[in-house]
Amino acid sequence: MSEKTNQDLERLRDQIDAVDQQLISLLRQRLDLVAQVGAVKHQAGLPIYAPQREASMLAKRRGEAKELGIAPQLVEDILRRLMRESYINEKDVGFKQINPTPRPVVIVGGRGQLGGLFNQMLTLSGYRVELLDQQDWDRAEEIVSEAQLVIVSVPIAVTEEVIKRLPKLPDDCILADLTSIKQKPLQAMLDTHSGPVVGLHPMFGPDVGSLAKQLVVVCNGRDADNYQWLLEQIKIWGARIVDAQAKQHDDAMQLVQAMRHFSTFVYGYNLYKENANLDTLLQFSSPIYRLELAMVGRLFAQDAKLYADIIFAQEHSHDAIADYLKRYQEALTLLNSGDRQGFIDTFDEVAQWFGDFAGQFQRESRNMLKSANDSRQ
Numbered sequence: 001m002s003e004k005t006n007q008d009l010e011r012l013r014d015q016i017d018a019v020d021q022q023l024i025s026l027l028r029q030r031l032d033l034v035a036q037v038g039a040v041k042h043q044a045g046l047p048i049y050a051p052q053r054e055a056s057m058l059a060k061r062r063g064e065a066k067e068l069g070i071a072p073q074l075v076e077d078i079l080r081r082l083m084r085e086s087y088i089n090e091k092d093v094g095f096k097q098i099n100p101t102p103r104p105v106v107i108v109g110g111r112g113q114l115g116g117l118f119n120q121m122l123t124l125s126g127y128r129v130e131l132l133d134q135q136d137w138d139r140a141e142e143i144v145s146e147a148q149l150v151i152v153s154v155p156i157a158v159t160e161e162v163i164k165r166l167p168k169l170p171d172d173c174i175l176a177d178l179t180s181i182k183q184k185p186l187q188a189m190l191d192t193h194s195g196p197v198v199g200l201h202p203m204f205g206p207d208v209g210s211l212a213k214q215l216v217v218v219c220n221g222r223d224a225d226n227y228q229w230l231l232e233q234i235k236i237w238g239a240r241i242v243d244a245q246a247k248q249h250d251d252a253m254q255l256v257q258a259m260r261h262f263s264t265f266v267y268g269y270n271l272y273k274e275n276a277n278l279d280t281l282l283q284f285s286s287p288i289y290r291l292e293l294a295m296v297g298r299l300f301a302q303d304a305k306l307y308a309d310i311i312f313a314q315e316h317s318h319d320a321i322a323d324y325l326k327r328y329q330e331a332l333t334l335l336n337s338g339d340r341q342g343f344i345d346t347f348d349e350v351a352q353w354f355g356d357f358a359g360q361f362q363r364e365s366r367n368m369l370k371s372a373n374d375s376r377q
């Protein structure tokens, strides 16, 4: 490379560095403003996530970007990443306490990951949180004696047993659970406690940075009026609430969770039995295959018992998985018989069934792939 080229590059890179440093300074200013917004929202009891504000802000910035010859999507991607940081920063400012009472919230299994997240959110909202774990059970009666809310957050396999072992709760105490199946825990809570009961299913893992834009499924149990404050508090944390009947939820979870996790498990099991060379697979991976491999591999970085519980606890998951196997075999028959047209006809039938969702999912996955590719070295 010539000396002049070197000098030109160095001069321009110095200017880029200066601009990037200004960007960092602007990020600091923006985060300070967002923290102030968080404080105002804390006082007013407003949710972190403000969809209307986001939509109008993104529309304006996209227009301004376009006028400057900048790709609107680039600006939107940057702002969405900034807002994800805002959710975390605003969370740390704390939240308005919807039900200001000195009575404690008891989290059974609060030293677990999901229980720990609810402990953090409730504490940030000003509630006094007590934990009731295995080592505390001899003091269980004392711990729950004044509780206004008891949340059960233990592995699925022991949820019903733990609920049934709970000491008598105050009559007005709310009994809730966070289990990913709803019918059995809800019935156990209704049988065990005569007061307010509600089943919750947080549709996210404990490693979310904030609850903004997350989803919590609510299965009403008893005396719903008494636990509306809890649902309001969850909304202030930024989450969306969806009501569902417990059976409707469990039936959907068979496909969404049990079958999905089981298929991912089998995919990984097959790679293992084939003794595939992951380094080689990655070497020849397109971005989408790498993402698929990552979604399989991440499963095996987690606790086998958790997924065993999710899959085995679903009473009818065997049926959903057996159906999947039957369709896998039907598709294999098309392949083995060389029935290319039969495959195409079936493919078109399924495409018809997906309808507009197919295009929507293609657009969404395209953006996910771009982001996933950005983070690659």
Ligand SMILES: O=C(O)C(=O)C[C@]1(C(=O)O)C=C[C@@H](O)C=C1
Residues within 6 Å of the ligand: 034, 037, 038, 048, 049, 050, 051, 053, 054, 082, 083, 086, 087, 090
């Ligand atoms: O303006 C707000 O209400 C904010 O909380 C700030 C902010 C942002 O980062 O711009 C963050 C989250 C909201 O969903 C909308 C915007």
